[in-house]
Amino acid sequence: MNIEKLIRIIPHITNGITEIYTHPATKNNHSGDSESNKYEFEAEYKALIHARTKRTIDKFNIELSSFNS
Numbered sequence: 001m002n003i004e005k006l007i008r009i010i011p012h013i014t015n016g017i018t019e020i021y022t023h024p025a026t027k028n029n030h031s032g033d034s035e036s037n038k039y040e041f042e043a044e045y046k047a048l049i050h051a052r053t054k055r056t057i058d059k060f061n062i063e064l065s066s067f068n069s
Helices: 004-014 041-049 052-058
Strands: none
Touching: 004 041, 004 052, 041 052
């Protein structure tokens, strides 16, 4: 997940509960040739905290919540 993909997804969210499953991190701690090493943890983190994401969420009146709420 990166900023462009996230911004494309948001307008398609419909009423009700929608989960966007992510694995954000500030750095990739995986080593070697594993699939985890290829995952874009940092890009995902940056996409989730980007001001453009916040503006898009606001534009479509989406209410964020945590898994527990």
